[in-house]
Amino acid sequence: MTRAAAPPLLSIRDLRVELGGSPILNGVSADLARGRVTALIGLNGSGKTTLLRALVREYPYRGTVRFFCGHDHSRPTPEHIGYVPQRLTLDARLPLTVKDLMALALARRPLFLGVSKATAARIAGLLERVGMSGHLDRPVEGLSGGQLQRVLLALALDPQPELLLLDEPAAGIDFKDQQKFYDLIADLNRRSGVTVLLVSHELTMVSRHADHVLCLRDGKIQCEGPPREVLTPDNLAQTFGTEMHFHHHH
Ligand SMILES: Nc1ncnc2c1ncn2[C@@H]1O[C@H](COP(=O)(O)OP(=O)(O)O)[C@@H](O)[C@H]1O
Ligand SMILES: [Mg+2]
Structure with missing residues (x-):
């Protein structure tokens, strides 16, 4: 082509x-x-x-x-x-879920404040774009190399x-x-x-x-x-x- x-x-x-x-x-x-x-x-x-x-x-x-x-x-x-x-x-042994990791990167506020609804929706949308919907609450340490790369790619897709x-x-x-x-x-x-x-x-x-x-x-x-x-x-x-x-x- x-x-x-x-x-x-x-x-x-x-x-x-x-x-x-x-x-x-x-x-x-x-x-x-x-x-x-x-x-x-x-x-x-x-x-x-x-x-x-x-x-x-x-x-x-x-x-x-x-x-x-x-x-x-x-x-x-x-x-x-x-x-x-x-x-x-x-160090993929971080005791964090995919959602927590992405929230830290995107929202830049401490996790103990919780993930806002807006940030959670943004994370869900990004994960969907990389075929990782459903992995929101998975621990980062359990991801395969390919899955981890998809999460990093998802972060790079924000903002557009x-x-x-x-x-x-x-x-x-x-x-x-x-x-x-x-x-x-x-x-x-x-x-x-x-x-x-x-x-x-x-x-x-x-x-x-x-x-x-x-x-x-x-x-x-x-x-x-x-x-x-x-x-x-x-x-x-x-x-x-x-x-x-x-x-x-x-
Ligand atoms: N921070 C740095 N200080 C000094 N030399 C560096 C630094 N980063 C990379 N280099 C050197 O620059 C060259 C190119 O590295 P790099 O851009 O990483 O190559 P590639 O990604 O193609 O493998 C290498 O010789 C590397 O040792
Ligand atoms: Mg290189």
Whole structure:
């Protein structure tokens, strides 16, 4: 399926980031097409997470990042970006229910005050969007990896983002749940038109769900284009620095 070119929602020009005195991003330029899914691939340590964290202004950068979405993004933390960070070894033994965890994140008030009706309704609506209705009162520690990622995705959907940044959202999840998770992202993208930037090593999923692929190497975009053109053995060898084979799905 080829979709017509879309205007950029986000335009990145000559982005440079230094961390601990070392250059990590060395002049990244890319456009994220509005309403499309863009995948970001590259070796571990190539700077994928750094790029996402620069976009949400967690890291200082040089260069320009411009949003074309009709909102004022000159303030430090753009509200219209939903960000699911790369899975930290979150201590999932929290003695909290899904509802409590989400209430803490959304309402920013102590739990002993109780969850307001409005917040409870907001939480129920968000869980429904990620296929997790009915898990409201489940303890977080009992969730599978895939379920926990859905809860984190639900949090990123509030308030209605125009851009979703997903950093290896399905890493460490078993294959079947991984597929379902990518289907969910595709479904959210189709239904709400949210623009997605997805870091992923799952090239089969990238091929199936991304409209555009960015390959990061040595802190620069080394190649980009539709999956069919980009996920070739030559490009993959250059991006990953090793021989890699990949079969396209029709
Ligand atoms: N806070 C930091 N201080 C110094 N170096 C960092 C920091 N965070 C990441 N790095 C380095 O930046 C490089 C890119 O990291 P990262 O963006 O996490 O890569 P990726 O997500 O592609 O695996 C790595 O070499 C990493 O060690
Ligand atoms: Mg990373």
